[in-house]
Amino acid sequence: MDGLKSESNPVRVMDHFQYAMFCLLVLMCFGDKLEQKQIKEIEDIQRRSLLGFSRFNILNFWPRLTKILLRKKWEAFFQIYKDQKRVLIPLIQARKKLKEESVSKAKENDEHYVLSYVDTLLDLQLPHEKRKLNEDEIVALSSEFLNAGTDTTSTALQWIMANLVKYPQLQEKLFMEIKGIMSEGEEEVKEEELHKLPYLKAVILEGLRRHPPGHFVLPHAVTEDVELGGYKIPKNGTINFMVAEMGWDPKVWEDPMAFKPERFLNGNGEVFDITGSREIKMMPFGVGRRICPGLGLAMLHLEYFVANLVWSFEWKSVETYQVDLSEKQEFTIVMKNPLQAMISPRIR
Numbered sequence: 001m002d003g004l005k006s007e008s009n010p011v012r013v014m015d016h017f018q019y020a021m022f023c024l025l026v027l028m029c030f031g032d033k034l035e036q037k038q039i040k041e042i043e044d045i046q047r048r049s050l051l052g053f054s055r056f057n058i059l060n061f062w063p064r065l066t067k068i069l070l071r072k073k074w075e076a077f078f079q080i081y082k083d084q085k086r087v088l089i090p091l092i093q094a095r096k097k098l099k100e101e102s103v104s105k106a107k108e109n110d111e112h113y114v115l116s117y118v119d120t121l122l123d124l125q126l127p128h129e130k131r132k133l134n135e136d137e138i139v140a141l142s143s144e145f146l147n148a149g150t151d152t153t154s155t156a157l158q159w160i161m162a163n164l165v166k167y168p169q170l171q172e173k174l175f176m177e178i179k180g181i182m183s184e185g186e187e188e189v190k191e192e193e194l195h196k197l198p199y200l201k202a203v204i205l206e207g208l209r210r211h212p213p214g215h216f217v218l219p220h221a222v223t224e225d226v227e228l229g230g231y232k233i234p235k236n237g238t239i240n241f242m243v244a245e246m247g248w249d250p251k252v253w254e255d256p257m258a259f260k261p262e263r264f265l266n267g268n269g270e271v272f273d274i275t276g277s278r279e280i281k282m283m284p285f286g287v288g289r290r291i292c293p294g295l296g297l298a299m300l301h302l303e304y305f306v307a308n309l310v311w312s313f314e315w316k317s318v319e320t321y322q323v324d325l326s327e328k329q330e331f332t333i334v335m336k337n338p339l340q341a342m343i344s345p346r347i348r
């Protein structure tokens with residue numbers, strides 16, 4: 001958090017959020033605290049693959065034809081894939097070696113071995129094909145893990161912190177809630193304490209309702225001909241869902257464009273069901289069979305980061321910059337004018 005101290009200058013926080021989230025996911029993925037240079041190298045190749053998401057989409061159609069007509073595009077695509085393997089395979093192999101050594105050592109010494117995502121992929125046995133994942137598949141899944149979890153969570157974090165800067169009374173209310181559960185001199189809000197903070201949870205949910213990082217889910221296809229709202233949708237037709245509009249529907253949400261975390265505090269202690277298994281009022285993570293598999297992790301990261309950022313620092317708006325909630329489409333829906341804030345350590 002050191003990089004965030006602003007003393008007297010405003011800080012543009014998004015790059016810090018993104019980097020922190022990326023380092024955390026790299027650690028979870030490969031189980032190793034890597035050097036900054038190595039993290040930057042992975043970040044660079046991951047960014048290139050993410051930017052290729054829409055650029056190379058056309059290669060999904062008529063590959064035989066595009067291999068001739070779009071030869072350069074195919075070359076650029078394979079180059080990124082090659083670079084990705086060059087960077088990620090040594091990390092996967094290093095983990096494989098360490099895992100074998102540590103597991104035998106742990107057995108001897110009865111030590112506790114902490115699993116990384118790659119460890120679980122190395123262990124995985126495909127039940128139907130009766131085989132393990134190959135190296136290319138582990139590269140693809142690790143890459144998906146890093147890409148799917150970084151921009152989404154850091155974008156959500158930026159929107160939430162922007163609202164806490166714009167509305168200092170909400171920040172104060174959250175700070176007081178955290179203060180109520182912290183002991184004298186305690187510096188970190190621990191993961192185990194987060195469940196005692198209902199207002200924190202409400203702030204996160206309101207952030208995801210008002211500013212869902214994705215305004216659509218991934219494309220889905222219908223499995224049979226259906227009729228919906230008077231429209232015929234043929235089998236295999238691609239469909240999507242208006243995620244943002246659902247969360248802003250005035251028939252469901254009172255004063256939907258206002259940022260009011262209180263709407264999630266219903267007084268009966270019941271936790272809002274974000275998976276939509278009972279009813280769907282909003283779906284920032286999608287719902288059903290294809291719901292985001294990182295939902296639990298994302299909620300934990302958001303709660304942990306927001307709690308600690310507010311507990312450790314006071315966030316104030318900058319005189320020359322008004323928090324502007326206009327949106328811009330990138331990989332996710334980001335702030336058009338990224339958040340800047342005066343950030344000072346809270347003196348305890």
Ligand code: HEM
Nearest residue numbers: 145148149152153156217218284285286290292293294298
């Ligand atoms: C605030 C943070 C996040 C949001 C808002 C979010 C949202 C979503 C959404 C809307 C989908 C598409 C669901 C659908 O198609 O129905 C999705 C898919 C996915 N998410 Fe997340 N996500 C977040 C964080 C994460 C994290 C932390 C990870 C893992 C590290 C992750 C991994 C994935 C993966 C692998 C998929 C693809 C699942 C599939 O193809 O069926 N996400 N996410």
